[in-house]
Amino acid sequence: MTAPTLSAPDTTTVVLEARGLTKHFTVHGGVPDAGRRLVRARRAPAVVHAVDDVSLALRTGAVTAVVGESGSGKSTLARLLARLIAPTSGELLLNGRAMPRTQRRRLAYAKTVQMVLQDPFASLNPIHDVRYHLSRPFKVHGLSRSDAELDGKIAAVLERVALTPADAFVRKYPHELSGGQRQRVAIARALAVQPRVLVADEPVSMLDVSIRLGVLNLLADLRDHEQLAILYITHDIASARYLADTVVVMYAGQVVESGPAVEVTDSPAHPYTQLLLSAAPDPERVTPVTLRGAGAPPSALAPPSGCRFRLRCPYAMAICAEQTPPAFAAADGHLSACWLLDERRDSAAPSAGGAKPDPASIATGEAASHLPAMPGRRSAGPGAGQDTPDTGQGEVMNTDEI
Numbered sequence: 001m002t003a004p005t006l007s008a009p010d011t012t013t014v015v016l017e018a019r020g021l022t023k024h025f026t027v028h029g030g031v032p033d034a035g036r037r038l039v040r041a042r043r044a045p046a047v048v049h050a051v052d053d054v055s056l057a058l059r060t061g062a063v064t065a066v067v068g069e070s071g072s073g074k075s076t077l078a079r080l081l082a083r084l085i086a087p088t089s090g091e092l093l094l095n096g097r098a099m100p101r102t103q104r105r106r107l108a109y110a111k112t113v114q115m116v117l118q119d120p121f122a123s124l125n126p127i128h129d130v131r132y133h134l135s136r137p138f139k140v141h142g143l144s145r146s147d148a149e150l151d152g153k154i155a156a157v158l159e160r161v162a163l164t165p166a167d168a169f170v171r172k173y174p175h176e177l178s179g180g181q182r183q184r185v186a187i188a189r190a191l192a193v194q195p196r197v198l199v200a201d202e203p204v205s206m207l208d209v210s211i212r213l214g215v216l217n218l219l220a221d222l223r224d225h226e227q228l229a230i231l232y233i234t235h236d237i238a239s240a241r242y243l244a245d246t247v248v249v250m251y252a253g254q255v256v257e258s259g260p261a262v263e264v265t266d267s268p269a270h271p272y273t274q275l276l277l278s279a280a281p282d283p284e285r286v287t288p289v290t291l292r293g294a295g296a297p298p299s300a301l302a303p304p305s306g307c308r309f310r311l312r313c314p315y316a317m318a319i320c321a322e323q324t325p326p327a328f329a330a331a332d333g334h335l336s337a338c339w340l341l342d343e344r345r346d347s348a349a350p351s352a353g354g355a356k357p358d359p360a361s362i363a364t365g366e367a368a369s370h371l372p373a374m375p376g377r378r379s380a381g382p383g384a385g386q387d388t389p390d391t392g393q394g395e396v397m398n399t400d401e402i
């Protein structure tokens, strides 16, 4: 499959680009079965297809959201981009240049691309205060020559994340801070080395709903005022719409749809994106939504042939099992890896379980009548989203019960 590569929606500069990034993990000594019991070791090691052929570009002054359910490979992608793990294949380009190999250049990469982890409780050491956490990046990268200069820089970075006055926070320990304040300290630690790219792996998912908005608005400020390129990983498509300029939807390790955030969420072209949006709470929805074809994601050990979504897709056709769909253009800058958008296939034979709807209606989000209407344009706020539903294979899912 040719993974959707985001086309340029504007004139901003690409800072970090991934081309065909793939990560497979080899599992030795047996693998868990569906009931989480360890089955006998296989002769040949099993391979987990965590990320397959993902291409995307992060631009200055823009937020790119990667959306998907648990196990879709989005956190593995974040770690690949931060170079915490090495890819199986594919390449990373920083400012148009290939990934550095020397230790010195690797340190420069780490300075340019910083990561914010999901859990602010675990990412800060409970035995050290805020000053210690924020002094580390300055010392590791040789950015301060005296204690006075270090104190000044720590105060400045605390003010950048709105922890003011800095004196009130600098000597506090993690347990003395709220979840939101801890995540701001984690963001401040990432900002200390003046990165150009921030990879935020579900930065608000462990925070109370009431304080998510503050952290998302902080990320928006960093984008708008410091021109940071931000990768925002989330399972909550509503918060992705709120914050992001571009949305990339991942399913079973692959990109299935990408494009401008409003375009993708208003007019989802891929049935999986439609499923995600239908499952998101919508205060304007009056009648309960039912989705057909809902089920569990495939095993990453043995993903199905062709389209990996076909076992859950109500529109699955014969070709969906035979060939992996390439990225088709649904609109300007909006790509979807779905055979429904193949205009050459004007007489595709539907499978027993699904009829082929009009591709134009899919592209506008007005899917066939047996799918629910897509949520309309909403000012969805952070915290409005929920975890992706976990349903039994083939069950009818009532999303209001999720």
Ligand code: SF4
Pocket: 270, 271, 272, 307, 308, 309, 310, 311, 313, 314, 315, 316, 317, 320, 325, 337, 338, 339, 340
């Ligand atoms: Fe995949 Fe086919 Fe469904 Fe498109 S119609 S999402 S290609 S199974």
